[in-house]
Structures are given as structure tokens and as C-alpha cells.
Amino acid sequence: MRRGLFNKAGVNARLIFRRDRWRLLFWILGIFLLTVVVAFAYTELVPTQHERMVMAETMRNPAVTAMFGPGFGLDDYNYGAIMGHQMLLFTALIVAIMFILMVARHTPGDEENGRIELIRSLPVGRLSNLSATILVCSGACLVLTLLIGLGLYATGIEGLDLEGSLYYGLVLGATGFFFTAATALMAQLAESSRGTMGFSFGLLGFSYLIRAIGDVGTEALSWLSPLGWVIRSEVYVNNYFWPIGLTLGGGLLLVGLAFYLHTLRDLEAGFIPTRSGRKTASPFLQGPLGLGLRLQRTTIIAWIVGLFVLGASYGSVLGDLETYLESMELIQVMLIDVEGFSLTEQFLPMLMSVIAIIATIPVLLLTLKIRGEEDKNRTEHFLARAVSRSRVMGSFLLLAIVVMIGVLLFGVFGLYSAGAAVMEEPISLNTMLKSLLVYAPAVLAMIGLGVLIIGFAPRRTGLAWLYLGYSFFVVYLGEMLQLPDWMARLSPFGHIPRYPLEEIVFSTLIIITLIAGGLMALGFWGYNRRDIYG
Amino acid sequence: MKVIATSKLTKFFGKTRALNGVDLEVKQGEVFGYIGPNGAGKTTTIRILLGILQANEGQAQLLGQDAWQDAVGIHRQVAYVPGEVNLWPDLTGGEVIDLFVKLRGTNNSSRREEMIERFDLDPSKKCGTYSKGNRQKVALVAAFSSDADLYILDEPSAGLDPLMEKEFHECVGEVKQQGKTVFLSSHILSEVEKLCDKVSIIRQGEIIESGSLKDLRHLTRTEMLIETRKPVHGLEDFKGVHNVQQKDLEYSFQVDSEELGRVIQHLGQFEVIKLESAPPKLEDIFMRYYRGSGAEE
Numbered sequence: 001m002r003r004g005l006f007n008k009a010g011v012n013a014r015l016i017f018r019r020d021r022w023r024l025l026f027w028i029l030g031i032f033l034l035t036v037v038v039a040f041a042y043t044e045l046v047p048t049q050h051e052r053m054v055m056a057e058t059m060r061n062p063a064v065t066a067m068f069g070p071g072f073g074l075d076d077y078n079y080g081a082i083m084g085h086q087m088l089l090f091t092a093l094i095v096a097i098m099f100i101l102m103v104a105r106h107t108p109g110d111e112e113n114g115r116i117e118l119i120r121s122l123p124v125g126r127l128s129n130l131s132a133t134i135l136v137c138s139g140a141c142l143v144l145t146l147l148i149g150l151g152l153y154a155t156g157i158e159g160l161d162l163e164g165s166l167y168y169g170l171v172l173g174a175t176g177f178f179f180t181a182a183t184a185l186m187a188q189l190a191e192s193s194r195g196t197m198g199f200s201f202g203l204l205g206f207s208y209l210i211r212a213i214g215d216v217g218t219e220a221l222s223w224l225s226p227l228g229w230v231i232r233s234e235v236y237v238n239n240y241f242w243p244i245g246l247t248l249g250g251g252l253l254l255v256g257l258a259f260y261l262h263t264l265r266d267l268e269a270g271f272i273p274t275r276s277g278r279k280t281a282s283p284f285l286q287g288p289l290g291l292g293l294r295l296q297r298t299t300i301i302a303w304i305v306g307l308f309v310l311g312a313s314y315g316s317v318l319g320d321l322e323t324y325l326e327s328m329e330l331i332q333v334m335l336i337d338v339e340g341f342s343l344t345e346q347f348l349p350m351l352m353s354v355i356a357i358i359a360t361i362p363v364l365l366l367t368l369k370i371r372g373e374e375d376k377n378r379t380e381h382f383l384a385r386a387v388s389r390s391r392v393m394g395s396f397l398l399l400a401i402v403v404m405i406g407v408l409l410f411g412v413f414g415l416y417s418a419g420a421a422v423m424e425e426p427i428s429l430n431t432m433l434k435s436l437l438v439y440a441p442a443v444l445a446m447i448g449l450g451v452l453i454i455g456f457a458p459r460r461t462g463l464a465w466l467y468l469g470y471s472f473f474v475v476y477l478g479e480m481l482q483l484p485d486w487m488a489r490l491s492p493f494g495h496i497p498r499y500p501l502e503e504i505v506f507s508t509l510i511i512i513t514l515i516a517g518g519l520m521a522l523g524f525w526g527y528n529r530r531d532i533y534g
Numbered sequence: 535m536k537v538i539a540t541s542k543l544t545k546f547f548g549k550t551r552a553l554n555g556v557d558l559e560v561k562q563g564e565v566f567g568y569i570g571p572n573g574a575g576k577t578t579t580i581r582i583l584l585g586i587l588q589a590n591e592g593q594a595q596l597l598g599q600d601a602w603q604d605a606v607g608i609h610r611q612v613a614y615v616p617g618e619v620n621l622w623p624d625l626t627g628g629e630v631i632d633l634f635v636k637l638r639g640t641n642n643s644s645r646r647e648e649m650i651e652r653f654d655l656d657p658s659k660k661c662g663t664y665s666k667g668n669r670q671k672v673a674l675v676a677a678f679s680s681d682a683d684l685y686i687l688d689e690p691s692a693g694l695d696p697l698m699e700k701e702f703h704e705c706v707g708e709v710k711q712q713g714k715t716v717f718l719s720s721h722i723l724s725e726v727e728k729l730c731d732k733v734s735i736i737r738q739g740e741i742i743e744s745g746s747l748k749d750l751r752h753l754t755r756t757e758m759l760i761e762t763r764k765p766v767h768g769l770e771d772f773k774g775v776h777n778v779q780q781k782d783l784e785y786s787f788q789v790d791s792e793e794l795g796r797v798i799q800h801l802g803q804f805e806v807i808k809l810e811s812a813p814p815k816l817e818d819i820f821m822r823y824y825r826g827s828g829a830e831e
Contacts, residue, residue, distance in 0.1 A: 194623065194662060276658035277625075281632030291633060295622060377620040384584045384614040384686075385637040388606045531587045 005263065007125035012132035016106055017139075024140050027098045031172075032147050035083075035091055039155055042082050052077045058317060059085065061422070066212040067313060069231035072238070078159030080236025083152070088171060092230045093208065095144065095172050096179040099137055100200040103183035106133040108193040130184060130262050134255060137180040145173030164236030167244070171233050174247040178226050179204065181254035188261035191270035226250065288382055288395035296366060300403055303362035307407045310358060311414025314351050318344055318415075319422025341501060345427060348435050349498035350476075351415070356439035357472045357493060359407040360446050364468060366400040367450035368461045379532055389528050397451060397520065404443050412436045435499040441512035442492035446471075448519030455526025458533065467491070492516075535562045535598075537684055537715040538583065542592035545578055545739075552578045554739045555592065560717060560732070565710050567730030568719040569820065575739040576719040577617055580688050583717075584614060597684065610639050613682035617689040617719075619669040623662030627655055627672045634676035645679040652701050667693040678705045685709060685716045691725060703729060723816045733816070735823060742823055750819055755788040760801060761808035772797060784808075 017024075046052045056077035058064065065071065069089050073081030107130055110116050116129055125131075149169030153162045179200070186199040204227075211228040214221030222228030229243040261271065284290045293300075370393060373379050382392045412432050420426040450464045457463070471491035478488045488494030492512055497505050538560035545553040553575045560566040570576055581587040582594055585605030594601035596608045621630055631646060650657055653671045661669065670693045677685060685706075691699045706716055706729050720726050726733060727747065734744040743750065755776065760766075761784045769785065770778050774793030779786050789797050 192662060276656075277629070277660055279626070279628040279657045281629040281636070285629055285633050286636050287633075288637075291622070295624060377616075377618065378622065380581075380584070380586055380616060381634065382637060383586050383605070384609060384612070384616070385634065386606050386609040386639040387637050529588075532581075 005125045005127040006131050007123065007128060009125065009128045009131045009135065012119070012124065012128045013135045016132055016136045020102070020105075020136070023102075024136075027102075028140060028144050028147065031091060031094055031098070031144065032151055034094075035087065035148055036151055036155060038087055039079065039083055039152060039157055039160065042079055043157055046082070052079075052082070055082070061316065062216050064316065066216050069211065069228075070215050072234045073236070078236075079157050080159035080161065080164050083160070084164070084168065084235040084237060085231075088168060088235060089227060089231055092172055092175040092227060093204070095176045096204050096227075097201075099141075099176045099180045100183045100197065100204065102137055102140075103133055103180055103187065104193050104196045104200065107184060107187040108190065108196045112193055127259055127262055130187075130258065134180055134184055138177055141173040141176040141180070144176060145169040148172055159236065161236070163239055167233060167235040167239045167241075170244055171230055171235060171247075174244045174251070175226065175230055178247050178251040178254070181251040181258065182226075184258040185254045185261070188258055188265060189271045191272075195270065195272075288387060288392050289398065292366070292369070292396050292399045296369070296399070299362065299365070300406070303359075303403070304406050304410045307355065307359055307411040308414035311355060311411040311416075312418040313414075314355070315415040315418025315420075316422055318347075318419040318427075319424070342425075344423070345431075345500055348427065348432070349501055352436045352439060353475045353493060353496070354472075355411045355415070355436060356408065356443060356496075357468065357475065359404065359411055360443050360468055362407055363400050363404045363443055364446055364450055364464055366396060366403055367447050368454070368464065370396045371454050371458050371461050374458065374532055383532060390524055393451065393454070393524055393527050397447070400447055401444070404440065404447070408436055408440060408443070409433075431500055434504065438496050438499050438504055438509065439493065441509045441516060442496050444516035445492035445512055445519070448516035448523070451523030452519045452526070453523070455523035455530070458530070536560065536595070537562050537564075538566075538594075538596055538717060540579075540583075540592065540594040543579065543582060543589045543594055544591040545575075545582060545587060546590050552739055553582070553589070556736070556739070556741055557744075558734060558741070560715060562715050563710070563713045564732055565706060565716040565718060565730045567726035567733035568717065568736065569721060569723065569726055569733055569816075570736035571721060574736045576736060577688055578739075579736070580614075580686060580717075580719060583686065584609070584612075611683040612686060613638070613677035613680050613684070614686045615670075615673045615677045615688060615690045617692065619666075619673045621661035621664070621669055621672060623660060625661055626658055627661060627664065627668070628657030630661060630672055631657065631676045631679070634673075635680055638680055638682075646675070649675040649679040649705075652705075653698060665693075667695065667698070670694060671698065674702060674705070678709070683714055685714060687716065688719045689721065690718070691720070691722065699725075723820055727816045735820065737823055743819065747816070750816070755790050755818070756794055757786075757788055757812035758797075759784070759786045759808075759810040760806055761785075762801070763805040763807060764803075766801065766804045768800070772800065 046055050056071070056074040059068070059071040059074060059077075068086050071085055073085070110129065119129065120126070145166075146169060149166035152160050152165035152168055182203055183196065183200045186203070187193075187196045190196040190199050207225040207227045210221045211225040211231075214223070214225065214228055215231075222232075226247055229247050233240045233243040265271065285294055370379070379392065383389065412429075416426075416429050416432050419432075446464065446468060449467060450461070453461055453464055471493045474483060474488045474491055475493045477483075478494075492515075495508055495512060497503065497508065536559060538558055540556055540558045543553050543556040543558075544551070556575070556579060558566075558568075558579075568576055568579070578587065582589050583596060583601050585602045585608070588602050597611060599608050601608065621627075625633075628650075631650075635646070653675055655668065655671045655675060659668075661672070664672070670690065674690060677687070687706075691702050694702060703725070706718070709716060716729075718726065718730060730747065732744075732746050733750065734741050736742070763783070765783065766785055769775055769787065772793070774790035775797060776788045776790075777786075
């Protein structure tokens with residue numbers, strides 16, 4: 001090849017594959033299983049043609065269009081159309097994330113770690129690493145395409161025909177390739193792997209956003225977004241190939257551009273230099289609390305927005321839920337007569353428990369951040385100065401509690417504002433606030449567990465996540481799977497009164513809060529006594 | 535006044551004994567060198583002194599207070615530079631320096647600009663883009679721009695270029711002039727030799743030698759190279775003379791420091807025309823112990 005730019009790319013590709021085979025396997029298998037499980041879940045959720053048609057009706061509103069893209073095949077809303085409309089875009093997002101991480105890991109990531117320097121000193125072409133990374137990722141896209149395409153067809157679910165399934169897989173593969181190429185290009189522009197990821201995720205978020213705006217309003221905008229192309233192949237219903245061709249072509253163009261820019265630049269350099277930052281600390285950056293806030297602000301804002309959107313997306317179906325359930329007169333009569341609550345209100349505690357458990361994720365992340373800092377040997381910057389261990393722990397704990405209140409409130413606001421817009425008789429904000437805030441003691445108990453683990457078993461932080469996962473499992477799926485009651489009682493979330501269906505039992509809430517406080521106190525005690533590792 | 539005093543410090547990590555009865559004594563105004571090979575227990579000792587690890591046995595006192603119990607109070611008067619400086623990639627160097635100064639509880643950062651200039655650091659860059667040497671500089675700037683009584687430095691010059699190393703040595707000299715105390719852990723012997731008044735050598739968790747450099751030099755030999763007009767007699771038989779090598783009328787040999795005077799007297803009668811002597815090196819002491827550990831294994 002010309003000037004040997006691609007020399008030994010094959011060897012390099014094998015090295016990348018060797019290093020990442022498990023990572024690739026888990027990603028691809030994970031995406032595959034998710035797709036198949038969701039496909040089967042729809043057959044449980046909407047088993048009859050009638051129910052699917054009701055679901056199709058709920059798809060005709062702007063909130064849903066903004067989330068999933070414009071509906072298609074709504075006149076004959078079979079499982080194929082449902083998957084292609086409700087699932088494809090989200091899976092494409094996950095695929096894009098996978099390949100952004102893969103490429104960022106191998107191009108700027110390896111450059112920063114000095115590994116590329118080692119390899120480049122050998123008789124290896126300048127574009128060898130970049131092309132090898134793209135080669136491995138393209139291979140992964142191909143495997144993903146075939147696995148999902150054939151896998152969906154193999155489920156034998158009505159409506160998932162071979163052609164549509166292969167198109168479904170192909171859209172995902174093409175999206176993966178496009179974002180591989182886009183990230184490869186970003187890696188030439190940015191100076192670091194963090195910068196590359198920042199640019200790439202920025203592009204992904206922007207693509208999603210302008211697609212949402214475009215789909216609801218000006219359709220021309222959607223044509224600027226690779227995610228807008230995804231939904232327009234209308235898999236299973238029309239199976240248009242040209243949006244896929246557009247995605248692949250766009251990807252190839254970006255690869256060419258990335259190669260060209262790579263030959264121009266120096267190793268470890270980028271075309272967009274890192275912006276220089278502040279020379280002095282702001283008045284907020286005064287101690288561990290200010291630092292925690294500063295380090296986590298993007299994450300915190302993202303989670304608050306995320307919870308708002310989650311709440312809003314649940315809220316946007318509340319109006320249709322009434323319509324949906326009204327169409328099934330039998331169920332409506334049964335539930336309302338027995339309980340004395342509207343169907344939506346009966347649905348509320350379930351919604352709230354899910355929102356509360358998802359809201360626990362950022363809160364627990366923040367709590368366990370103390371341990372992450374210790375692992376990276378940065379806690380000693382505090383402890384070697386005039387900062388006590390209690391202050392370090394207390395700062396992160398305070399932050400976690402404030403964020404807990406923030407994400408819970410914004411979840412409710414999202415739910416309420418979207419719900420009020422679509423419901424004829426909106427549930428009052430007061431009821432909604434109460435039904436979510438009763439979960440605060442349970443979230444506090446999870447924080448307490450996190451603090452306890454940090455105090456006594458700092459290497460076992462995974463236990464907190466395991467317990468949260470268990471809580472989600474028993475609370476969310478417990479009733480569906482008819483698990484025994486005591487299994488739910490093992491989780492703090494299982495003790496929370498299901499307001500408005502049940503009265504708020506303050507003694508229960510106080511006891512859970514006291515237990516949470518006790519766990520925290522114990523954790524502080526342990527943290528003050530133990531060695532700091534790192 | 536004793537600034538650092540430990541007695542019989544012992545630390546286990548699981549079943550491994552990282553420190554075994556470490557006694558240290560550092561007086562006010564001293565620059566104290568703590569030397570030993572990698573993995574000997576230098577950083578573990580420092581972490582105990584800073585109250586980050588708790589000793590299993592023994593006592594550690596800094597500035598007259600208990601290193602574990604009174605950590606926060608002690609640290610108001612301590613400036614510390616870790617051996618491996620890990621910083622937050624999203625923060626700039628300038629932000630980190632300010633944060634570190636504030637975390638010490640004092641707001642005295644009058645020397646901040648001067649130090650940034652001396653160490654030639656760009657404080658507007660994110661720490662994630664800094665090299666190891668630059669991260670080291672961030673910690674050094676934060677330490678030397680604060681007004682501490684005790685400076686604890688854990689292999690601080692690793693990763694610095696020679697110019698910055700010189701700047702660092704000058705900073706140590708300046709704080710010493712102000713009567714401050716410096717605890718310097720290092721395995722760069724020339725540095726310790728240049729900066730320190732007293733040293734302790736640690737090997738496999740035990741202190742094997744302590745004292746002033748002057749004391750320790752008694753344990754070493756001076757390297758000598760002479761040229762004479764007359765052949766030298768009886769050098770080999772002289773007490774304290776080792777490794778004599780002769781090339782025509784040039785002789786090279788080593789002399790035990792305490793025998794040096796008598797050897798010089800003896801040489802006088804052979805009409806010396808050239809005399810070169812290399813001072814005893816800390817390296818020799820160190821290597822002797824280091825080899826000793828190798829022989830055991």
C-alpha cells in the first residue's frame with residue numbers, strides 16, 4: 001500500500017481483538033439478549049390485536065414521537081412494527097455508545113498510555129492502529145447485524161419476518177459503523193480520550209435532540225441526524241434500504257476524513273487544542289464539598305434531567321392510560337369498584353417505586369465516590385491536610401442527600417407536568433409528591449448501606465449495587481412473578497406504604513430513617529478507624 | 535525540640551510485616567533524609583506519620599501530638615508532597631493548588647505566583663493533560679507556597695527535569711534557612727547527600743543505620759588516586775588500606791576514613807606529584823547494605 005501507511009494493520013487488529021474479546025462478547029451478547037427479551041415481553045404485554053391497536057393509538061402523540069420517532073405501520077401495529085418503532089432507536093443509541101467507548105479506548109486512549117508509541121517504533125504503518133480499530137469494530141457491527149437479524153427471526157414471533165429482522169440488524173450494524181467512524185474522526189480532533197468521548201457523546205446527544213425536534217416539528221432537521229435516518233428505514237413495515245445506505249456511506253466518508261487528518265497530525269495531538277481553564281479556584285472550590293460538587297456537576301445535572309425526562313415520559317402516557325384502560329371496560333369496572341381509586345392512581349405507587357429506585361442510582365454513585373477517590377489515591381490529598389475523615393465522608397454524604405432530594409423532586413415534576421398536560425383530571429401535585437417522597441427513607445437506607453460498606457468493607461462496594469438490583473427485582477417484578485411477601489420485605493423499598501392506595505404509616509418511615517441513620521453512624525465510626533488504601 | 539518522634543512503629547498488611555520497630559527522631563530545623571530501596575517501607579512510614587494508616591504497634595508523634603489522634607490539628611502545620619501525585623483530571627493545576635492551600639485551613643498563598651513561575655507550571659491546563667513531572671510540580675507548588683512548619687516530601691524529585699530538580703533543592707534550602715523542618719524520603723542518594731543533615735536508612739521495614747552524614751562517613755572509605763616520583767612501599771600492609779592497584783607510578787586505592795591521616799603522612803616521603811581524592815559517598819554505605827540484603831536472599 002502507499003507508503004505503507006496501513007502496514008501490519010492485520011496484526012494490530014488481532015491484538016485489539018485479543019485484548020477486547022470479552023468486552024466485545026459482553027456488549028454484543030447484552031444487546032442481543034435485550035432485544036430478544038424485549039421482543040418476548042411485548043408478546044406478554046399486548047397479546048391481542050385489539051390491545052396492540054390501542055397501543056398504536058397511544059403512539060399518536062407528540063411526546064411519544066419525540067421519544068421514539070414518528071410512528072409507522074400504526075394501522076396494522078404488529079410486533080414487527082412495535083419493535084421497529086419503539087425499540088430500534090433505543091437499541092441504536094446503546095450500539096452507538098458501545099462503539100464510541102470502543103474507539104475512544106483504542107485510539108486516543110492507547111496513545112495517552114504510550115502504547116501506540118511502542119507499536120509505532122516497530123515497522124508498523126502510521127494508520128495501522130486506527131484502521132485496525134475500525135476493522136475490529138466493523139467486524140463487530142457485522143456480527144451484531146447477523147446475530148440480531150437471525151435471532152429476531154428465530155424467535156418465531158408473529159410479524160418478525162426474515163427480511164424485516166435482517167433490516168433491523170442492519171440498521172443497528174450501520175449505526176454502529178457510523179459512530180465508529182464518527183468517533184475515529186473525533187479522535188483526530190480532540191487531544192485526549194476524554195475529549196474524544198466528550199465530542200462523540202455530544203454528537204450522539206445532539207443527533208438525538210435534533211431528531212426529536214425534527215420529528216415533532218420541522219422534518220428537515222431529522223435529516224441532519226444519523227439517528228433520524230435510523231427510524232426512517234421503517235423496518236418490518238416498509239424495509240427502506242436507502243437510509244441504511246446513507247448511514248453506511250456517511251460512515252465511509254467520515255473514515256476517509258479521519259484517515260486523512262490522522263496522517264496530518266502528530267501523535268498525541270489534536271486539531272482542536274484543549275481550551276485552557278481557570279488559573280485560580282473559584283470561591284466554591286473551598287473543600288471536599290465544593291470539590292465533590294465540581295467533579296460531579298455534569299453527572300448530577302444529567303441525572304436530574306434524566307429523572308425529569310423519565311417522569312415526563314411516564315406522565316405522557318398517563319392520559320392515554322385512562323383511554324387505554326377505559327377501552328377494556330371489564331377491567332376498569334373491576335378495579336375501580338374494588339379499590340375506590342382511579343386506575344391511574346392505582347398505577348401510581350408502581351411508577352413511584354421504579355422512579356425512586358432509578359433515582360437511587362446517582363445517589364449511590366455519589367456515596368460510593370468516596371471509595372473511588374480512595375482507590376485513585378486522591379483521598380490522601382484531604383487527609384494529609386487539615387481535613388478530618390468525618391468531614392470527607394460528611395461532605396460526600398451531604399451531597400448525596402441533596403442530590404437525592406433533587407432527583408426525586410424533578411422526577412415528580414416531570415411526571416406531574418407531562419401528566420397534567422395530557423390528563424383530563426390530573427392527579428394533584430400534592431398526591432404525587434407524597435407518593436414519591438415516602439420513598440426517601442428507603443433511598444436513605446441505601447445510602448446508609450453504602451456508608452457502612454465504605455466504613456468496614458471498602459472493597460465490597462459491589463454489594464450495594466447487588467442489593468439495589470435485588471430491590472428493583474422484588475419490587476418491580478415481585479407482584480408479576482408472585483414472589484412471596486418476605487422477599488420484598490428484605491428490601492427497604494418493600495416496606496414503603498403504597499400511597500395513595502395505602503395510608504402513610506409514619507412509624508414505618510421513621511424506623512427506616514433511624515436504621516439509615518444508624519448505618520451511617522456505624523459507617524463513620526468504621527471509616528474513622530480504618531486504614532486508607534490506595 | 536523533636537518535630538518527629540516514632541518508637542517501635544510496626545505495621546502489618548495482612549501477614550506481611552511492612553514495618554518492624556521503626557524508631558525515628560527528627561529535630562526542629564533539620565533536613566532529614568529517609569532512604570531505602572523501593573518497597574522498603576518509606577511510603578508506609580510516611581502514611582503512618584500522616585495518620586492515613588494506623589500503626590499496629592508503637593507510637594508516632596509529630597510536633598508533640600499523636601499522629602493518628604490529632605491528625606487534623608497537626609496537618610495545619612504540615613505540607614506534604616506524595617510520591618505518586620494523582621490529581622482530578624477535570625480540574626486545572628491552578629484550581630488544585632488553590633484547593634490544596636485551602637484544605638490546609640490557612641489562606642496564605644502569597645508565594646503562589648512566585649512558585650508557579652519558579653517551577654514553570656502552566657496553571658490553566660487540566661490536570662488530565664499534565665505529565666507526571668507536571669503533576670509533581672502542582673504538589674510542590676502547593677507545598678512550598680504554604681507556610682508550614684514541617685515539610686514531608688515523598689520522593690518529590692522523581693519525574694522532574696534537572697532544572698526543576700535544582701529549583702526544588704533551592705526551595706528546600708530556603709525553608710531550612712527559615713528554621714523549618716524537612717522530612718525527605720528518597721532513593722536518589724546524591725540528592726540526600728546534598729540536602730540532608732541526618733539520614734536514616736530503611737531496608738525491608740527495619741532501620742539499619744541512622745545518624746548524621748558525618749557520622750556515617752566514618753563507616754566509609756575515601757577513594758584515592760596518587761602519582762609519585764619514587765615507588766611507594768608498604769601500602770598494601772597499611773592498616774585500613776584496600777584494593778591497591780598500581781600502574782607505573784600511579785596508585786589507586788581506598789582508605790578507611792579514620793586511617794586517612796596516617797596514610798597521607800606515610801605517602802609524603804615518596805614525593806607525591808598528583809593527589810586526587812573522592813569523598814566518601816552515601817552510595818557506598820547504601821550499596822553495602824543493599825548488597826547485604828541481596829546476599830541474604
